[in-house]
Amino acid sequence: MAEQCGGVEIRHAERVLRLLEADGPRLHGLLVRLTLRGDVAEDLLQDLTVRLAESDGFGRAEYPYAYARRTAVNLAMDWRRRNVSRHKRESVNARPEGLDGHPLIELEQAELIDRMLDELEHLKERDRDLIVMRFMDAMPFEDIGQAIGKTGNQARGLCHHAVRRLRERMQDVLGEEGDKVLNGIGGPS
Numbered sequence: 001m002a003e004q005c006g007g008v009e010i011r012h013a014e015r016v017l018r019l020l021e022a023d024g025p026r027l028h029g030l031l032v033r034l035t036l037r038g039d040v041a042e043d044l045l046q047d048l049t050v051r052l053a054e055s056d057g058f059g060r061a062e063y064p065y066a067y068a069r070r071t072a073v074n075l076a077m078d079w080r081r082r083n084v085s086r087h088k089r090e091s092v093n094a095r096p097e098g099l100d101g102h103p104l105i106e107l108e109q110a111e112l113i114d115r116m117l118d119e120l121e122h123l124k125e126r127d128r129d130l131i132v133m134r135f136m137d138a139m140p141f142e143d144i145g146q147a148i149g150k151t152g153n154q155a156r157g158l159c160h161h162a163v164r165r166l167r168e169r170m171q172d173v174l175g176e177e178g179d180k181v182l183n184g185i186g187g188p189s
Contacts, residue, residue, distance in 0.1 A: 031048075036114060
């Protein structure tokens with residue numbers, strides 16, 4: 001039986017609570033890295049919680065974190081699409097939040113990170129998910145492989161191809177600057 005909260009049917013509250021207890025900080029960190037804004041990440045985490053609680057797909061998911069991660073990425077990309085012009089004006093000189101100790105901290109300019117995130121939106125969903133899992137969620141290839149039903153070596157190859165496609169988009173959009181950004185996350189071409 002589903003509970004009611006403010007007129008919204010909550011079908012999977014217990015499962016969402018277990019997920020948030022185990023992986024809430026990890027999901028929040030991912031949202032910060034995708035939006036470059038802590039305040040937005042908090043709002044999106046609340047939206048994510050509601051969506052998951054209402055979702056029968058989440059209730060049936062074999063890997064709840066993988067389902068939640070994909071939903072979080074979609075929420076962040078939707079936010080970036082809605083706020084692209086305003087967000088770009090606000091973040092041109094801003095230092096990204098939440099990147100301490102993360103490989104992306106080596107990237108020198110926040111604007112290039114922002115552009116890379118914008119280009120992620122234009123990749124196929126699988127490529128975007130692979131890049132997010134590997135470079136933003138810092139998942140090992142074996143875990144990525146398990147999440148997508150492949151071996152670790154197959155996941156490594158798929159990640160390599162996804163980075164190459166992102167590199168091509170960045171090269172088209174930003175020239176040498178785009179390649180400099182991608183050398184920071186995917187190694188030299």
